[in-house]
Amino acid sequence: MGSRSFKLRWIAVCLSMLLTIPAGGCWDNKDINHRSLPIVMGIAKRDGIYKVVLQVPEPTEGTTDLRVIEGKGTTINDIVDKISTNMESQIDLLHLKLILFEDEFAKEGLGDVIESFMRAHDISAKVMVAICDEPLESFFKNINTFHKNNGTVLLSFFEKNAGWNPQVAESSVWEVFRSMNSYTHDVSIPIIRSGTGTVIESRGSAIIGSGRMVGNLTPGETLIVNAFKGSSAQGKIEVMKNATVEIISSATVHRHTMKNGIPYLKSKIRLKVTLLETKGSPSQENIRHEVSKLLQSRYDSIIGKMKATRADILATGQYFRSNLTRDQLEHWREDYLPRLNCEVEFVTVIQNTGLLRDS
Amino acid sequence: MVKTWQVANLYILTHIGVIFFLYPDNMIQAMEVSHWIGILTGFLLHIIVVWSYIKGLSLFDRRNVVDIFLDAGKWIAFLLLAPVFVYLLAVIVISIRSYGEMITIIFLSSTPLWATMLLTAILAAFLAMQGIEAILRTGLLLLVLCMPPTLFVLFSSFQHVDWHYLLPLFEGGAFQWSFVYNRSFLMGLLAVGGSFVFLGFVQPEVAFNQRYIRYASFLLLPLYGIAVYVPLLTFGHSTASRLMFPFIFVTDIVEVNWLMFERTSLFFTMSMIAFVLLFISLMLWNAAYLVQKVITVRTWSIVWAIAFVLFVICVSIDDWEQLEKLIWWNTFLRLYVMFVIPGVTLTLGLLYKRKGGAAYG
Numbered sequence: 001m002g003s004r005s006f007k008l009r010w011i012a013v014c015l016s017m018l019l020t021i022p023a024g025g026c027w028d029n030k031d032i033n034h035r036s037l038p039i040v041m042g043i044a045k046r047d048g049i050y051k052v053v054l055q056v057p058e059p060t061e062g063t064t065d066l067r068v069i070e071g072k073g074t075t076i077n078d079i080v081d082k083i084s085t086n087m088e089s090q091i092d093l094l095h096l097k098l099i100l101f102e103d104e105f106a107k108e109g110l111g112d113v114i115e116s117f118m119r120a121h122d123i124s125a126k127v128m129v130a131i132c133d134e135p136l137e138s139f140f141k142n143i144n145t146f147h148k149n150n151g152t153v154l155l156s157f158f159e160k161n162a163g164w165n166p167q168v169a170e171s172s173v174w175e176v177f178r179s180m181n182s183y184t185h186d187v188s189i190p191i192i193r194s195g196t197g198t199v200i201e202s203r204g205s206a207i208i209g210s211g212r213m214v215g216n217l218t219p220g221e222t223l224i225v226n227a228f229k230g231s232s233a234q235g236k237i238e239v240m241k242n243a244t245v246e247i248i249s250s251a252t253v254h255r256h257t258m259k260n261g262i263p264y265l266k267s268k269i270r271l272k273v274t275l276l277e278t279k280g281s282p283s284q285e286n287i288r289h290e291v292s293k294l295l296q297s298r299y300d301s302i303i304g305k306m307k308a309t310r311a312d313i314l315a316t317g318q319y320f321r322s323n324l325t326r327d328q329l330e331h332w333r334e335d336y337l338p339r340l341n342c343e344v345e346f347v348t349v350i351q352n353t354g355l356l357r358d359s
Numbered sequence: 360m361v362k363t364w365q366v367a368n369l370y371i372l373t374h375i376g377v378i379f380f381l382y383p384d385n386m387i388q389a390m391e392v393s394h395w396i397g398i399l400t401g402f403l404l405h406i407i408v409v410w411s412y413i414k415g416l417s418l419f420d421r422r423n424v425v426d427i428f429l430d431a432g433k434w435i436a437f438l439l440l441a442p443v444f445v446y447l448l449a450v451i452v453i454s455i456r457s458y459g460e461m462i463t464i465i466f467l468s469s470t471p472l473w474a475t476m477l478l479t480a481i482l483a484a485f486l487a488m489q490g491i492e493a494i495l496r497t498g499l500l501l502l503v504l505c506m507p508p509t510l511f512v513l514f515s516s517f518q519h520v521d522w523h524y525l526l527p528l529f530e531g532g533a534f535q536w537s538f539v540y541n542r543s544f545l546m547g548l549l550a551v552g553g554s555f556v557f558l559g560f561v562q563p564e565v566a567f568n569q570r571y572i573r574y575a576s577f578l579l580l581p582l583y584g585i586a587v588y589v590p591l592l593t594f595g596h597s598t599a600s601r602l603m604f605p606f607i608f609v610t611d612i613v614e615v616n617w618l619m620f621e622r623t624s625l626f627f628t629m630s631m632i633a634f635v636l637l638f639i640s641l642m643l644w645n646a647a648y649l650v651q652k653v654i655t656v657r658t659w660s661i662v663w664a665i666a667f668v669l670f671v672i673c674v675s676i677d678d679w680e681q682l683e684k685l686i687w688w689n690t691f692l693r694l695y696v697m698f699v700i701p702g703v704t705l706t707l708g709l710l711y712k713r714k715g716g717a718a719y720g
Contacts, residue, residue, distance in 0.1 A: 121464055124621075125612050178594050181594075182594070182595045183597060185521075185595060321523055322527045325530065326530065
């Protein structure tokens with residue numbers, strides 16, 4: 001190899017090395033101290049005008065202050081842009097963790113907003129969504145007075161390895177998007193408001209059908225939804241007339257048939273529970289019976305709500321994919337869901353009675 | 360030198376690079392249900408094409424396609440290989456341009472497109488300039504560097520899968536194979552017959568045992584399956600068909616709590632870009648090799664000239680629609696490369712064997 005080509009090689013190497021400087025992701029880059037990274041975004045729509053509230057943690061010495069910024073406009077991006085212009089730093093939605101919709105707006109329909117979140121890549125599709133059933137302004141105000149020094153309190157509430165409970169629904173932007181497009185898959189998303197003793201008060205969850213809030217579930221019903229979908233219903237404490245039990249594990253088996261255009265779904269949910277508290281001395285048989293009865297009634301109520309709102313939050317339509325043609329499946333929510341024949345059997349096993357022997 | 364493993368590795372990596380980007384979207388657009396039939400059809404096509412190609416090559420004693428065709432006649436070789444040359448150029452333009460776009464959409468939203476494309480073009484040209492052996496070695500390096508995160512993301516992408524979406528398995532007249540004429544399906548052939556042609560170019564510098572390439576081709580089936588089915592099982596067809604890059608999107612919503620990185624998808628896309636870089640440089644090297652057979656010039660000057668011209672073409676493509684048009688036009692050339700080149704190679708090989716191999720010396 002000649003020395004000329006050797007030299008050329010080096011020039012090429014140096015040139016391509018130089019290129020990594022401009023193309024290494026630092027084009028028009030702004031340093032972290034010139035960016036604001038909101039973690040919670042609240043959205044309301046009043047008289048056709050969006051209102052966006054951003055909660056930005058601002059680290060100061062020793063503590064983290066929470067700054068709440070508001071803006072109004074016709075599109076979300078426009079508002080964020082406006083806020084960004086008026087601020088000394090640029091707003092970067094990359095680390096957004098939670099989007100809160102005011103309940104009035106959720107009832108009107110989240111379609112456009114969810115779609116724009118999906119389209120934009122600076123907002124992760126993993127962002128959790130929740131509904132706030134009080135005006136956003138007062139919600140953020142209350143939260144700030146409570147937890148001045150903790151920027152992540154809202155997030156911890158929803159995080160599975162932190163403050164999440166099985167009575168709280170969990171959904172992210174992409175799941176709502178799927179519910180808007182899918183034929184058989186709807187979601188429930190949590191409803192919260194600012195609490196009095198605790199920072200947040202859970203108010204059950206909202207049934208989202210085709211991107212609109214069409215009904216709501218109680219926390220107890222949400223637990224069943226979570227158990228049905230197979231995500232663990234662990235840790236839930238069940239209060240009844242004469243005993244309290246803790247659900248340790250749940251397993252669900254479904255069987256489905258289709259007769260004369262009527263879908264039948266038989267589900268069996270096996271619950272393993274442990275005794276926590278008893279009033280008097282109810283027999284184990286009695287407790288088992290009561291747990292099953294209670295859950296049964298909750299389940300029936302969910303199915304009733306699903307049929308009324310035509311939103312398949314349990315994704316029961318998924319089980320009938322092989323029984324229906326694609327065109328029929330498209331009308332699952334209107335034609336088949338209202339006629340769905342659901343039977344559920346709760347099998348409760350008292351795995352242990354805690355540290356005490358059953359008297 | 361016999362470098363079967365390196366060749367097989369390059370063969371797999373370059374395919375991974377193209378499978379996970381445009382292919383899922385193409386297949387999801389092409390069919391509404393029973394995608395596995397489409398995947399299997401593509402895979403069988405791939406097997407037939409690649410196997411007959413390497414079978415034909417193996418009948419000659421370590422010679423490449425260009426020499427084999429030249430023996431049949433200068434003009435025949437020219438006519439056969441000219442479309443291949445155009446095809447290679449188009450594939451390079453498509454890859455540079457579409458991956459440039461992907462980089463802009465996914466992570467560098469404020470970096471201008473020309474800068475990312477320039478970097479891709481320069482790196483690919485630099486690698487191609489070093490010749491096939493350097494490309495093969497780089498392949499090994501990328502295997503070590505990029506395969507662990509890629510495999511991790513491939514496994515974790517199953518996180519949100521709902522297996523019910525698999526059903527119905529047989530429906531919608533998929534067995535009438537009408538999807539074969541679907542524009543999207545044909546465009547998806549980029550992942551099926553995109554890079555195999557290099558197998559005919561590497562000899563005699565690098566020899567390989569055709570049997571292992573045949574084994575390696577079976578590794579592609581699960582990859583095709585994952586690329587299409589993971590988005591389908593996560594979202595369902597009606598939602599997945601609205602996504603521009605379905606598989607990349609699935610990797611984006613994977614949540615791994617115990618990992619310190621929030622977006623595992625970044626590692627995946629970085630690996631894909633590295634693999635595609637390998638793919639582009641390989642195609643560039645192939646194109647340069649063809650030019651060298653016509654005019655005798657040094658490799659580096661041809662490679663850089665081609666890279667420069669193609670970069671200018673890339674920059675002049677304004678939007679995604681134009682790019683899709685280019686992919687569509689290129690599909691015809693791809694069909695030619697997929698069927699004519701292996702067919703001719705195999706025929707010539709069989710003729711050569713019948714004559715006892717002595718006539719050609």
